[in-house]
Amino acid sequence: MALAVGIRGLTRSLLRPWVRVPGPARGRTEPAAGGGDGVRCFGSPRVLVEPDPAAGFAVMKMRNPPVNSLSLEFLTELLISLEKLESDKAFHAIILTSDCPGIFSAGLDLMEMCGRDPTHYAEYWKAVQELWLRFYLSHLVVISAINGVNAAGGCLLALSCDYRVLADNPKYAMGLNETLLGIIAPFWFKDTLVNTVGHRTAERALQLGLLFPPAEALQVGMVDKVVPEDQVLSAARSELAQWLAIPGHARQLTKSLMRKPTADRLLKERDADIQNFVRFISRDAIQKALRVYLEKLKQKKT
Numbered sequence: 550m551a552l553a554v555g556i557r558g559l560t561r562s563l564l565r566p567w568v569r570v571p572g573p574a575r576g577r578t579e580p581a582a583g584g585g586d587g588v589r590c591f592g593s594p595r596v597l598v599e600p601d602p603a604a605g606f607a608v609m610k611m612r613n614p615p616v617n618s619l620s621l622e623f624l625t626e627l628l629i630s631l632e633k634l635e636s637d638k639a640f641h642a643i644i645l646t647s648d649c650p651g652i653f654s655a656g657l658d659l660m661e662m663c664g665r666d667p668t669h670y671a672e673y674w675k676a677v678q679e680l681w682l683r684f685y686l687s688h689l690v691v692i693s694a695i696n697g698v699n700a701a702g703g704c705l706l707a708l709s710c711d712y713r714v715l716a717d718n719p720k721y722a723m724g725l726n727e728t729l730l731g732i733i734a735p736f737w738f739k740d741t742l743v744n745t746v747g748h749r750t751a752e753r754a755l756q757l758g759l760l761f762p763p764a765e766a767l768q769v770g771m772v773d774k775v776v777p778e779d780q781v782l783s784a785a786r787s788e789l790a791q792w793l794a795i796p797g798h799a800r801q802l803t804k805s806l807m808r809k810p811t812a813d814r815l816l817k818e819r820d821a822d823i824q825n826f827v828r829f830i831s832r833d834a835i836q837k838a839l840r841v842y843l844e845k846l847k848q849k850k851t
C-alpha cells in the first residue's frame with residue numbers, strides 16, 4: 550500500500566499559490582486583526598489570514614462551509630497558512646477561529662473516510678497527523694477563539710493550541726465524540742485530551758463521547774476561558790498579551806519540553822498508525838457505522 554504522500558507533495562498538487570482574499574473580501578485592504586491599517590489579508594480559498602505584523606500576530610479564520618469539516622484540501626490549506634506565518638519573523642502568535650457562523654469545526658470530514666480506497670485513507674490520515682503535529686509543536690503561541698460547536702477532530706485542533714477561549718452559548722459544545730460514531734479516538738487524540746483535562750475526565754469523556762457545553766468545558770479544563778459570544782476574539786487578543794510578554798526562546802523551549810514526549814509517541818510509529826487507521830476504517834462494520842451516522846445527520850433536517 551502506498552503510504553508515502555508527503556504533505557508538501559500534497560500541497561503542490563492541491564493548492565494554487567497564495568491568493569489574496571478570495572470571496573467577498575477579494576482585493577480589499579481590510580483592517581488587520583489588531584486594528585492596524587493598510588495590512589492586506591491573505592489566505593487560500595478555505596483559510597483567511599488577517600495579519601497584524603505590528604502586533605506580532607495574525608488571526609486565522611477557517612471558512613470551509615457549511616461546517617468547517619477537515620477535508621484533505623482544507624487540512625492542506627491550514628498547514629500552508631501555519632507554515633507561512635511560522636516562517637515570517639514578524640509573527641509570534643496566531644488566533645485560530647472560524648468564519649462559519651455557529652460552527653468552529655465538525656471535525657474530520659466523514660466523506661474522506663467513507664467509501665474511498667486504502668491509498669486515499671492513508672493520504673488523508675497522514676495529513677491529519679501532520680496537522681496535529683504542526684499545530685501541537687508550533688513555536689508560535691496559538692490561541693483558539695472557539696466561536697461555535699466543535700466536534701472530534703475540530704476539538705483536537707483546539708486542544709493543540711496553547712490557550713482556548715470559548716463563546717458562552719449552550720449550543721457550542723465541544724469534545725472528542727468519536728464513540729458516538731462507532732469509532733475510536735486514536736491514541737494521540739487521547740493523549741492530547743489527557744494532557745489537557747487529566748486521565749479520569751478524559752477516560753469518561755472518551756468512552757461516553759461527551760460534548761461539553763461551555764460551563765462544563767471550563768469546569769473540566771477543556772477550555773481556559775468562557776466569554777460572551779461577541780467577546781471571543783477580543784478576549785483571545787487580551788490573553789495573547791501575557792504570552793507575548795514572555796521571552797520567546799524560553800517559552801518555546803518550555804512548550805517543547807512539555808509537548809515533545811507526546812508528539813514523539815506518534816512520530817515513532819507514524820506509519821504503523823496510518824496502517825492501523827486504514828485497516829480500521831476499511832472494515833465493513835466501520836464503513837456501515839459511518840454511513841448510518843452521515844444518514845442521521847442528513848435526516849435530522851427532514
Ligand SMILES: CCCCCCCC/C=C\C/C=C/C(=O)SCCNC(=O)CCNC(=O)[C@H](O)C(C)(C)COP(=O)(O)OP(=O)(O)OC[C@H]1O[C@@H](n2cnc3c(N)ncnc32)[C@H](O)[C@@H]1OP(=O)(O)O
Pocket residue numbers: 615616618652654655656657658659660698700701702703726727730732733734735825826829830843846847850
Ligand atoms: C485499532 C485502532 C486504530 C485507530 C483507528 C482510529 C480511527 C479514528 C478515526 C477517526 C477519528 C474521527 C474524528 C472525527 O473528527 S469524525 C467527525 C465527528 N464529527 C461529528 O460528529 C460532527 C458531525 N456534525 C454535526 O454534528 C453537525 O453537522 C453540526 C452540529 C457540526 C452542525 O449542525 P448543522 O448546523 O445543523 O449542520 P448539518 O448537520 O445540517 O450539516 C451540514 C452539512 O454538513 C455535513 N457534515 C456535518 N458534519 C460533517 C463531517 N464531520 N464531515 C462531513 N460532512 C459533515 C452534513 O452531513 C450536512 O451535509 P448535507 O446534508 O449534504 O448538507
